[in-house]
Amino acid sequence: MPDSDSNAEKSLPMFYRSPRPLDRSQDADLKISRPTHFRFAAETNAIPILIEEFPLASAHYPIVFADGPVPIPAAVVGLRNSENLFVDNNGQWADDTYLPAYLRRYPFILMDDADNKQFVLCIDSDSDMLGPQGEYPLFEGNEPSDFTKNAMEFCAALRQQGDLTDAFVSELRAQDLLVPNDAKIETGEGEQIQLSGFLTIDPKRFDAVSDNLFTEWRAKGWLGLIYAQLLSSHRWQNLVTLAKLPGRPTIVLPQRETSAQLNVPRPDVAEEFRLKRRPLPGLRSRTA
Numbered sequence: 001m002p003d004s005d006s007n008a009e010k011s012l013p014m015f016y017r018s019p020r021p022l023d024r025s026q027d028a029d030l031k032i033s034r035p036t037h038f039r040f041a042a043e044t045n046a047i048p049i050l051i052e053e054f055p056l057a058s059a060h061y062p063i064v065f066a067d068g069p070v071p072i073p074a075a076v077v078g079l080r081n082s083e084n085l086f087v088d089n090n091g092q093w094a095d096d097t098y099l100p101a102y103l104r105r106y107p108f109i110l111m112d113d114a115d116n117k118q119f120v121l122c123i124d125s126d127s128d129m130l131g132p133q134g135e136y137p138l139f140e141g142n143e144p145s146d147f148t149k150n151a152m153e154f155c156a157a158l159r160q161q162g163d164l165t166d167a168f169v170s171e172l173r174a175q176d177l178l179v180p181n182d183a184k185i186e187t188g189e190g191e192q193i194q195l196s197g198f199l200t201i202d203p204k205r206f207d208a209v210s211d212n213l214f215t216e217w218r219a220k221g222w223l224g225l226i227y228a229q230l231l232s233s234h235r236w237q238n239l240v241t242l243a244k245l246p247g248r249p250t251i252v253l254p255q256r257e258t259s260a261q262l263n264v265p266r267p268d269v270a271e272e273f274r275l276k277r278r279p280l281p282g283l284r285s286r287t288a
Helices: 004-010 049-058 103-105 148-172 203-207 211-220 223-242
Strands: 019-021 047-048 065-068 072-076 107-114 120-123 178-186 192-201 274-276
Touching: 004 047, 004 065, 047 103, 049 103, 049 120, 049 148, 049 223, 065 223, 072 148, 072 192, 072 223, 120 148, 120 178, 148 178, 178 223, 192 203, 192 223, 211 223
Parallel strands: none
Antiparallel strands: 019 120, 047 072, 065 072, 065 192, 107 120, 120 274, 178 192
16 A cells, blocks of 8 residues: 555646745745756656647647546647657757746646635745756845746746636537547557547537537637647647657546645745735637
């Protein structure tokens, strides 16, 4: 039977090992460096993405949905478990390919403080991007640095986009447009790869939606997102070009982040690292 520590580790968001709130006294001399490598993402074959990312991500990766109460959109980056074809042996992400915001956010993350209806800025204390010799201080005197403030704003924007993404995906599920799918890929060497365990938009069901619903989705800016996901199915060949693999791997898709995943004590969290929850705004019509 696994111990409680391993259970806790499994419940953490992807890539995060020891997230905790920023602390003015504890982190006074701590600095952060921009990522010089992405080895922390080298052992996953799917990265969660948001609807704002669909147009750019669809130019490089197949976009699929992890099944669940609210399916999670993800960019597929590998053809077998624990392998990312876009991270090389030096930990560098492939040139001229879109870098998902989930990776750009790391090692920062917002924790949901449900009792106080706030979010708290946290950082993965185990990240090798942190140390006394980094480029950017987390604090300047007693105040958060501009770098930290920008990280807070970026995390807040992603959290808000997460709400918009959930609204879009929930509607796809409500209209029964998401269906289980398998990707069957010919390697060019007489081998066939079949990947399973994900959902995609069914083009025939989408074609059959009512004119009223189509018009409503156009006003919300959702049509471009749907077309981007459908067109991204042509990007499976990108993965085949990077690696020709035999077998029948299964895509391991990320778990949804929940407030329970970050068990961080609420007292003593500085006010500047708290973000008031705001009601979900109207969906923007821009899709690119």
